[in-house]
Amino acid sequence: MVxxxxxxxxxxxxxxxxxxxxxxxxxxxxxxxxxxxxxxxxLLLGAGLIARFLGSLLLAPRVADPSRLVFALRLLALLTLxxxxxxxxxxxxxxxxIVMVGFNLFFSPLVPLTDALAGTWQKQITMDYGRxxxxxxxxxxxxxxxxxxxxxxxxxxAILVLLSIGVASMLIGMLxxxxxxxxxxxxxxxxxxxxxxxxxxxxxxxxxxxVSLLQGAHAAYYGFSAIYWQGxxxxxxVVGYLWSLGVVAEIVVFALSNKLxxxxxxxxxxxxxxxxxxxxxxLMAWTTDLPWLIAAQILHCGSFTVCHLAAMRYxxxxxxxxxxxxxxxxxxxxxxxxxxxxxxxxxxLYQHMQGRMFWIMALVALPALVLRPRVAARPD
Numbered sequence: 001m002v003x004x005x006x007x008x009x010x011x012x013x014x015x016x017x018x019x020x021x022x023x024x025x026x027x028x029x030x031x032x033x034x035x036x037x038x039x040x041x042x043l044l045l046g047a048g049l050i051a052r053f054l055g056s057l058l059l060a061p062r063v064a065d066p067s068r069l070v071f072a073l074r075l076l077a078l079l080t081l082x083x084x085x086x087x088x089x090x091x092x093x094x095x096x097x098i099v100m101v102g103f104n105l106f107f108s109p110l111v112p113l114t115d116a117l118a119g120t121w122q123k124q125i126t127m128d129y130g131r132x133x134x135x136x137x138x139x140x141x142x143x144x145x146x147x148x149x150x151x152x153x154x155x156x157x158a159i160l161v162l163l164s165i166g167v168a169s170m171l172i173g174m175l176x177x178x179x180x181x182x183x184x185x186x187x188x189x190x191x192x193x194x195x196x197x198x199x200x201x202x203x204x205x206x207x208x209x210x211v212s213l214l215q216g217a218h219a220a221y222y223g224f225s226a227i228y229w230q231g232x233x234x235x236x237x238v239v240g241y242l243w244s245l246g247v248v249a250e251i252v253v254f255a256l257s258n259k260l261x262x263x264x265x266x267x268x269x270x271x272x273x274x275x276x277x278x279x280x281x282x283l284m285a286w287t288t289d290l291p292w293l294i295a296a297q298i299l300h301c302g303s304f305t306v307c308h309l310a311a312m313r314y315x316x317x318x319x320x321x322x323x324x325x326x327x328x329x330x331x332x333x334x335x336x337x338x339x340x341x342x343x344x345x346x347x348x349l350y351q352h353m354q355g356r357m358f359w360i361m362a363l364v365a366l367p368a369l370v371l372r373p374r375v376a377a378r379p380d
Contacts, residue, residue, distance in 0.1 A: 008178040013136035019166030021143025025243040033156030042347015052108035053336030060109040077171040079106040148240015212338040219342030232288035246300035253301040269310035276302025277365040285358035
């Protein structure tokens with residue numbers, strides 16, 4: 001069966017982010033359901049995040065030929081499905097650690113490689129990337145809301161069922177033949193010695209420290225908000241709706257970012273993100289009343305989205321090859337390793353502090369207000 005390339009791409013984004021919408025908000029709920037304590041859950045989630053970081057860093061760059069992108073995506077989807085199925089065959093901590101690492105290792109490179117495929121196809125056919133990528137964000141909302149609803153009806157076991165269905169659907173969709181196969185010259189990786197990396201890191205240490213703190217402060221939310229809110233008496237369906245609300249707010253700000261922040265520099269955006277993050281985590285630590293939780297979730301567009309926009313603006317202001325290198329460091333340090341470390345720490349905090357751990361997340365974000373890079377990147 002042949003599918004138009006833009007629809008093939010939209011289906012790939014949809015099935016991936018549907019699966020991610022099941023996994024990210026609710027996997028801690030599933031781990032709790034199989035009887036693991038919060039400290040172990042934090043370690044497992046942290047190990048998975050480190051594996052995601054390694055997968056994107058080590059596996060994705062190995063696909064140098066654009067014509068091999070579809071094959072690579074199919075192979076990674078197959079390996080991801082095998083590890084998703086492996087969750088059904090054991091629930092000991094050691095087994096789950098192995099499976100978590102394997103699942104995340106192969107699941108994580110799918111997005112950068114799909115983005116690379118989109119970039120390749122944009123040179124071959126007429127395609128609006130924004131409209132195609134929007135299906136991914138929509139799928140995350142659907143996945144998290146549906147999972148919450150089904151967990152309320154069928155218990156935590158619905159999470160693994162939906163995850164398996166989502167990953168299997170992703171593989172089936174990718175096995176369809178796109179109408180236009182990707183073509184292009186082999187991408188050459190630019191060599192850069194340690195001195196170039198060291199110079200870049202030292203010149204951007206304030207930026208890297210700032211975004212690592214702001215993004216790392218989300219670890220408690222990613223790992224334990226679902227457990228915390230269910231413990232406060234909310235059903236899994238309400239938890240799913242709350243997560244979906246955060247993503248909807250994210251989509252709105254991404255869509256309007258050019259109008260809202262055209263004249264804002266990276267330094268100003270980081271200040272706004274830091275203030276939103278401190279307010280958000282303070283609200284979540286202070287109360288579990290639903291109106292305030294709704295307000296906290298809307299603030300996701302400030303704590304996460306504005307921070308990411310600031311990072312993209314700062315990085316795009318660099319010159320030549322520095323853009324590629326700084327993007328790699330940002331993804332590895334702020335979006336990968338930092339969140340992984342904080343997730344492990346959050347397991348210990350939740351074990352002993354419950355919801356009060358969000359006060360710690362507010363304190364984690366606080367130094368970012370001072371560490372903002374002094375030289376603001378020029379706005380677009």
